[in-house]
Amino acid sequence: MTLSRGLSRALIHGLLLVFAGLTFYPVLMLVNLSFKDPNAFNSAPMSLSIPPHVENYALAWKFMQDPVWHNIVVGAVATLLSLGMASLTAFVFARFQFPGRDALFALMLIILLVPGTILLVPMYQVIIQLKLQNTLWALILSYAAHQSLMIFVLRTFFAELPQEMFDAARVDGASVLQLFWRIALPLSLPALSAMAIFQVWWIWNDYAWPSLVANSNEARTAVTGLIFFNDFSRPEPGAGMAAAVIAALPMVLLFLVSMRTFIAGLTSGAIKE
C-alpha cells in the first residue's frame, strides 16, 4: 500500500516535471538567446551563451527605453483615471437608491459583454476624429474607459461593507464624497489594488490596439516596440531577443512584489475576457 502510494506520488511529480520543462523551454531559450554572440546565433542556437554577450542588452535598451517608459506612463495614468472613476461609480451604485439606478447599471454591464477588439474599427475612427493618433493620449483615454469590470467587481465589494459605519459617519454630517473617501476606499484597498494590477497587466499585454493607433516613436508601447524593433529596425538577432526580455521584465517585477494581489486580480479579471 505505502509502496504503491509512494510510486504514484513519484509518477505525479515526474509528469509535472515534464509539463514544467515543456512550459519553460521557450522562455529559457529566449533568455539564453538574448545573451548570444551574433556569430553563434544561427550556427549554435542551442548551446549555452558563454561568455554572455551583454552588448545585446545595451543595443536593445537604446531602442526599448522609450517604449517601456511610454508604457509605464500610460499604464499608471490610465489605471489611476479608470480606478478613480470606476470606484466612485461602483460606490454610488452599491450604496445609494435613486431613480433609474438599475437601468443605468445594466447599461454599464452591457459593455462587459462586448469584447473590445470587436470595436477596433469604430474606435479607430474616434481616435482619428479626436486627432489623437500616435499620441500617448490615444492610449491613456481609451484605456481609462475600460471600467466596466472594475465597476462590477467593486460594486459587489462596496455593497458588502457594513451599513453601520456609514450611518455613524452620516450622523456626524459626512457628505457623499466623504463617505466614499474616508470609509469605502480605505476598507477596500485589497480589492482596489487587485483591480489596479489587473488593469496594468491588461494594458501591458495589449498589442493590436496600440499597434494601430500609437505606432510612432513618440507613443509606441513595450510589446509594440518589441515587434517594431525586430521587424523594421533589423537589429542583431541577440539584441532582438534581449528586447523581448526587457518587454517582459516590468511585469515579472510587478508579479514578484505583489504575488497574491496579482493572482487575485487576474482571477477576477478572468470573469470578463
Place this chain on the structure above:
Amino acid sequence: MLGRPESNEMSLGATPQTAAGVGARTRSRLAEVRRHWLLYLLLLPSFAFAAVFYYYPMLSGIYHSFTFWDLKRTLWTGLENYQRMLEDPISVTAWRNMLLILVSQLVIAATAPLLVAALIYNLPAGRAPYWWRMVFVMPIVVPATVTVFIWRWMYGPEGGINEALRLFGLGHLARIWLGDQTTALWAIIFVGFPWVSGLNFLLYLAALQTIPPEVVDAARVDGAGPFRRFFSVELPLIRPQMLLLLILTFVFYVRSFDAPLIMTNGGPGRAGTMVPGLQMYQAVREGFELGYGSAIGTVLFAVTMLLTLVYFTLQRRQRAGG
C-alpha cells in the same frame, strides 16, 4: 425595486432612507431625480468615457457596416459588405481557419490545464502542491506578445523546434513551419504548448480545491480509484467552472488575432492563417476599407453575443436542475 427601502442603501438628504421612502412616494419623479443630482454627477465621468469609447463606437460600427466608408466619405451600400464577406474566398478561408482554431482551443482548454490541475490536486496536502501551483502560474507574467515572439523564433529555420529535431536525429522532419501551407495554421494553434500555464489552470485548481474533502473521502472509502474518482466525482462537481472556461475560451478565440498578425500576417499564400479579426485589422491598417471592417466586426459581435446568451441559458438550466 425603486423606492422600496432597503437596509444597505442610502438616499441623499438629511433624512435616512426609511423616512425618505415615505416622502418619496408623494413627490413627483422629476423632483426625485433633481434631489439626487449629486449622484448622477458622480456617475457622469464613467458614462462619458463609456459613451465616447463604447456606446458611440458600437452604434457607429453597426451603422457603417452597411456603407462604404473611408473616414472622409460614407456611402450607403446596403448589404454589400456582408455579401462580400460571404463570397470573398479569403474571408471564407478566414472563417474556416477560425473554426479550426476554435475547436482545437476548446479541446485544449478542456484537457491540458485540467490534467495538470488534477495531478496537483491528487498530491498529499503540504508544500508540494503550493510550489507546483506557483510554477505553473508564473508564466502568466510573460506578456502574450512576448510568448508569440518566442514561438516565432521556435518555428524558424534554425529555431527551437528544428534544432530539437536535429538533436534527436530527426533532421529530415525540419521545415519552415510558418511558411508551409500544410503546417502554418497548426503551428499557430501549437503556440504555448503544452498550454498548461495561466488562468485556465488556476481556475481549474481553485475549483478542485473547493470540493469538500468529505465527498472525495466517501468515494475513497467506497473503493473508487483515482481515475474513477476523477470521472465520477470530481469532474461532475467542477462542471460549472469548466463551462465558464470553455465559453471564455470561445469568446477569446473568436476575436483573437495577435498570433497570426505577429507571426504570418495571415500568410502563407493569400489566407493560410487568416482569421476574421485580422481581416478587420487589415481593413483599417492597409485598405482603409472601414465599412467592410465594420461588417466583420458586427458579425463577430453577433457571434459573441449569441454564445453569451447560450451560456446564460445553460447556466440557468444547470442551476434549476440542481
